[in-house]
Amino acid sequence: MSIDLTFIAQIIVFILMVVVLWKLLYAPLNDAMEARNKKIESGLAAAEAGVEAQAKAEAMIAEQLNEAKNKAHEIIAAAEKRAVEVSEEALNKSRREAEQILDSAREEVGAELERARQSLREDIAGIAMLAAEKVIEAELDAKRHAKMIQSIVEEGMGAA
């Protein structure tokens, strides 16, 4: 157990080993580990960004889906409203047409009634003439007394 020249030689060996192993063993391994760590970190960051992007996309999809649903509801509501309006319009139109048909029918009925009344007046006038002839036993001039008979008939009809 003595200190001798081995001590000096071992210092040289040790220093050389530190330098050589630093360059040949430690640095390459450490660089490889750091490069891998960076790669893993960037991969994790990318994965995290991907997850965030996915969450954003899902949120956007949900938002767009809600908007679409709301729009669909609005369209359906508008369509229903329009359908109600169209049906009401059709109903009103039918009613108006029915009323028109009814009015024209009434007018026709009125005209027919008027024609019937006119015919009846003429018949009644003829009958009244015959009856008057029979009553007064005298021959009346039809052309001369027609106006008078007509007024009598109208009064009679008005009373009827």
Next chain:
Amino acid sequence: MAGQEESGGIAGHLQYWSYSFDDSNPFMQIHLDTMLLTTFIALGLISFALWLRCRLVEGAPTGVQNFMESVIDFINQTVRDNFSVNNPLIAPLAMTIFVFILLCNSLDILPAYLMHHVAGLFGLHHFRQVPTNDLNLPAAMAVSVFLLVLYYEFKLKPGHFLKELLLQPFAALLLDSKNPVVKVLGVILIPLNLTLKLVEEFAKPLSLSFRLFGNMFAGEVIFLLIASLLLVGSVDDISSVGGVVSGALGLLVGLGWSLFHMFIGLLQAFIFMILSVVYLSIAHQPVEH
């Protein structure tokens, strides 16, 4: 008588294969066995590093690369835990200390007397198989670390280090007191401060080197004792009942001690590395005002 012979064998085994440049000066000799083994380990490590460097993969590591990355990661983590500032030299230094000492200590797994006998085949009378059992190696590493500590102390905080060297632990006498007599006392105590500080500083490499040397040396001596006391030395002895029992017991105890001593070798490598990092970390710590 036999015991005396074995003791002589142990003492003989603890001799170095050395070459003396000047017989009158004990410093002027070199331990060839230590130099040969450390050079062999160093060249092995460099060859391994070159071999591994050509096979490094960027993706998931496997096999040897995976193992070495675990070692590097462990060392980096140890340095990070103890080092507040970034110094690219510290981790490679710690790695070299740890790996080199561990490999040197691992040579103790070889059977006692084996290298001695192998060296005897080449006409050598002495050969020590564990380089860390030679105080020159732990001392060289400890002194290298100590010189590095001194370098950083002077480089990073020269004034503070000189002040600590000359004035601690009695700095208050000279700096804080307004009494001129106390100030003179403070000046008088400077040599004492210097002595205490030098003892404190030199204790670091001494404890670092002697801890490793002492543990490994004691381990080797115990190996030799186990081999000398329990293992038989001749074919006639091993054919007897006592020889068989003694041999089996020797193998069992030797194996147990080998396992324990491997753990001690690993522990000593770690302790040397962590203390070196801690000493360097202290040298890097900023001055507290």
